[in-house]
Amino acid sequence: MASSSATTLKPAISAAGLSKSYGDKVVLDGIDLRIPEGSIFALLGPNGAGKTTTVNILSTLIPADAGQAHVAGHDVAREGDAVRAAIGVTGQFSAVDNLLTAEENLLLMADLNHLPRREGRRRTADLLGRFDLTESARKPVVTFSGGMRRKLDLAMTLVGDPRIIFLDEPTTGLDPRSRRIMWEIIRSLVADGVTIFLTTQYLEEADQLADRIAVLDHGKLVAEGTAEELKRRIPGGHIRLRFADVSTLESAAALFGSVTSDRDELTLNIPSDGGVPALRSVLDVLDGASIEAEALTVHTPDLDDVFLTLTGHPRSGDDAPAQKESIR
Incomplete structure (x- = not known):
């Protein structure tokens, strides 16, 4: 886990009053974020809470309806090109081309990032080695296991050398061994100064990796803090x-x-x-x-207890009021 002293650094990502609706459905309801450089921030929440929408807004894929957000010092709404040049995104589903080899997938990303041919080949070789894919470099991706695909997917994100990476449920479907390998890769990225914005439904993953955790429910942030701070706020210890x-x-x-x-x-x-x-x-x-x-x-309660206590409550105005916890 990255050092907690990261909280004193300037923010790699910040947002104020971020909101998004689709028709009458409110997906994000005025969330605020401040994520320091060189740290791992985990966003937890049940399905439909707004996690992927948050990632999509911060990575410029969709616009917010209200609020402001800055990524790598650039306004997400007005400086989209600068934001995209500074970030990498690994979505819920692998974006690899199954008909290409691992090497070809990485070279394609190098071309899309407008890298010179020699630099693209150098970076491809480096990433294949870093992710332990060198021996499989010229095999079709269709023959890869889920863990190998996920590693390749993340390697493709790194071709452009981003300083901020959005990982949207990066270990979904992986076996425990592959998940832990991904954790080690993520830790090594942060050790190199990269900022990680992680969404996950694996609470152990957030507990193991994140410097700070926010819990999103019904489009609102209902709690934020370190894993230990969140656990101490839940009865049962x-x-x-x-x-x-x-x-x-x-x-x-x-x-x-x-x-x-x-x-x-x-x-x-x-x-x-x-x-x-x-x-x-x-x-x-x-x-x-x-x-x-x-x-x-x-x-002490674990993050499962935190998750179950803070999420899944009806919205305000429904049968019961939503529970809110603010941990700063």
Whole structure:
């Protein structure tokens, strides 16, 4: 994961009041973004939340109805050519040509990027090596596995040497091994200073990769923060203590208010956000009563809990109000 100090850098991508509707359907409802250079930003949300629409607007594929957006310092609406020169886009579905070889696909992209012939061949060779595709360079893409296609798709995005890359669900359909290979490639790009805007439905992916995560639901950003910040805002975290016997368990339980205990397992669950102050407080209470726990573990909600808690609620005006969480 890129350094959290990236939040102090100037934004590679920024947006204010970004909105988009199709007829009566509001797809984006005034979202604000600020994504620092050299970081990974993940946008999460259920199907239809507006993730791909956001990518399409920021990459100049479609116009916004309202709001402003800047990518690589250029206004998306007024400086589309400059934006496109600075970015690469890997969509949900591979854009490779199955009838061409991997090498031919990359050379085609070099031509489309108006690279000199020698530079195009050099960059093609470099990318084939970087993505471990050299041995398959002259095989038709139709023979490739899903993971190889996805690697080639991303390699094609890099032919133009973009400093900002939009990855729209880049590992959809990949097996766990191929997904982790893609994660390593993404990390290496960020280590080279590239900014990644990632949309994904794999919550582990966002947890593993992203410096900051935003949750989009019904076209609105309902939460934003680091993975740990988001998890701490969701109820369900607790500190679990295990004791040597029932007597010690009951003595410990009497020291705390809202707890649950399991006499068979000799465990006590104390609600907690998982932070160090809360942990220290629990240990201080036990020390003050001269009670010793045999084991202690901290359990915090994961991004699945965050996703389920913050998304899927009816819109305002429907049967129930949408839940909103703002984490800055």
